[in-house]
Amino acid sequence: MAVLALDPHIAPPAIVLQVADRERPAAGGGRLLPSGFLSTSGSQIVDAGGRSVRIASIGWNGTDSPPGAVLAGLWQVSYRTVLDAIVAGGFNTVRIPWTDAGLDVPLNGYNDRLGWIHTSLNWDLVADPAPDANGRYRYVTTLQLFEKVVSYAGQIGLKVIFDHHTNEGTEQKNGLWFDLGPGSAGRDGGVKGRVTAETFKQNWVRIARTFAGNPTVIGFDLHNEPNGEKGLITWGGGGPTDIKAMCETVGAAIQSVNRDALIICPGPFFYAPPPAASGMDPGFATPSGNLTAAGTNPVKLPIANKLVYTVHEYPDEVSDIARFDLAQSGAAYVDRMNRGWGYLVRDNIAPVWIGEMGSSLRTQADRDWAATLIGYMSGDYGNQGGPTFGPGQQPISGSWWLIGPSNDPPYGIQTEWGIGNFRSEQRDITDRMLMR
Template identity: 45%
Template sequence: MASTSSSTGASLLPSGYLSTQGSQIVDASGNPVRIASIGWNQGFDNIPASVAAMKAAGFNTIRVSWVNASLASDLQRIDQVVAAAKANGLKVILDNHTNEEGHSAADNYGAQQRNGLWYDVGGASDGTDGGGNRGTVTDAKFLQDWVTVAQRYAGNDTVAGFDIRNEPLAYGGMCTWGDGNAATDIRAMYQRVGNAVQAVNPGALIICEGPQNYTSNFAGTGTAPWGDLSLAGSKPVTLNVGNKVVYSVHDYPQEISGIGVDNGAAKVAAMNADWGYLVKNNIAPVWIGEMGSSMQDGTDQAWAQTLLDYMNGKLGAQGGPTFTGNQQGISGDWWAWGYLPGQYPNGTLNADGSLKADQKAVWSQMLFFKNNTSGGGTTPTSTPAPTPVPTSTPAPTSAPVKASPDNTVVDTIGRAIIDAKGNAWSITSTGQVAVNGVVDQTTGRVVELAYEKGVIWQENADHLWWSKTAPTDAWGPAEGTAT
């Protein structure tokens, strides 16, 4: 029988399925719990040892992805993860990541589907995934694949939740929320797929991500780069089996996401409007289904401090959620497990397999301690984390920005170049340049950004280049250059 805690003293989740009660995730006895999960998408060569190490680190859940095009082989791998998790007392959340497998920068290496939808054949799609791969998944096949997954793990409470769709998008022609358009209404999809899943596996949580939009949110109150749940309060996802819906967003610092403001009071206000109100007003729980950083400098520390303070109920003075009694803080998933040099973020492990202390100092603040009564679920003083991120209130002002080094290249969604003035330059899912999250409508079919001697360069699909130094400058030369 697996022990009920890790070597850090953090608690595992109890046996049985989880449910929701207001803004809290609760166990079968109605006690509040906290999902403290780790994302895992590569390095499956020694699954039992890796899972045991995750438990020792203090995580109680593993988030693992599957892709429609590789479902059969993905399920074989997931079976092994689930078996190892069960042996260690951990739970597993499965997410549908994309329809097709990733191959190149054109399809963002499978990190996020460029057409922004949950399918790539029929409906609002153009018959591709938006990244150059021919579509193979209709809305009906998407639903049936989820039923296949749910049936496979029916009755196995180790599989605690189904994250229905990874990082949908809400730009023009992509996802909407609650408007009744069958081709784009992701709320309707969550209800349709959620009910089909519950018909064969009624115990698991149904996790619904808000569509990302760097330019605006559905409520018209701002942007939603981490996921737009601004209408989920008035137009909630409702399922046949109640108290099973958990909403989700993803949150990364500027170095990865390109978000213009990733910490401080402005970040808190934006989170309040996009999703935090669901927790504050006791409407529904939210799980931050991906969050992570390589923790390279003070800007990353400022992002982490704001986010973890928010999750732990320490920013109530700024309108954030607060927690009392045995309530637990907002659940989270640190991205990602492994030694991942050159990736963004670069993984939880050093080359020798030890935990990176700077990342541990952050994610240790979101672990689950079932006897906690402070309301925040933070790490007890008896379990110190190395070089801890400060947790003062109010949230910090923005930290100084560190510019990207010369010859920095960005060719995927989710990364950004930071110029000398602190502007974040990124590529959107529609192949345009965005500066501080604002799309430059003069750009299109962009495949790469580069930074050299203070100049930003963009390359399009015809291998032509344009450059500028400041966001207000015009791109030049007018016709582009091949060199």
């Protein structure tokens, strides 16, 4: 059930108490990103003045779930409090997922499975101040929620990256960014396909147009974790499952309505070496995302200095890589990053943003993973072929998973919702990925 709402046109006292909180600088020695949009120069992400910056982001889940799902934690705190907590953690950006099926669906404030809404703390998520015959309120849609989140994030200096997570709100079983039409079997796992490649593109255009000219929204992460294990995805060569072509087509469509945001292109995941005909290096597995072809066959956009590539890096706790006999720390792990994506940064070809990374850090193996990855991002493995960074340059950007508490690995960075309550073992790592 929903909590009885206050007048949605009047901010409740809880919101007033947060004014001082939102004026605090980013914690952990980190810095907020400068105002304005970002671009790229070689392997660096730069601000409007050409100065190198580091996207130090954290994920906020919830709207990656079935239609009507709310951002996590809104059953207990306001969305403003969550954004304040992100800044208090030293982060300068939040990564927020969306699904095609859920974009226009009103938030479900009553279903425990999707997360109900603490209405009096999220008073402006009520679309109609008059409840229905059952005493229930009608809430805004997911896209309208995003507009409110972006508005408040802009007030506190926090940037936003939107991530297309799935088509239907469940794990994308077909490995693709669409589930209907040529290239797809017309299904996404057990769910009947409803989203064509064209629908996917037009939904991105709509989001891009919604936030055009708004410097709070700095990037669009085109698709979460495309899975090459199904044998469908190629890099180049054309066809409906060519992920390079998707990034170019969708990226160009976005840039036609929004020239300013970064276009973030993912490498497809391969727990085993990809097929020889894939267009990618078939020599080794890349469970974090295969960008082996991006150096010689790069994504090309009409506005070229807006391209960022992305991978996800997790230890076995999350990614289950041990059963494939893949290293998660040490020299072998460094070599895999070098070959899979790190060379793009090392050779000054393009920036790479680690769009998800995280661990509960409760075992020595997890801690070794974190030490290797954060050291690699910081330029500590130049003697093993990794990237290094000179004066005025920023290390590799990353996004920790995730804000809030969680009962599933890698758990959340907080022990409970609110401002503070950070797990010290995770903060010891995230403090090292902040922008200085």
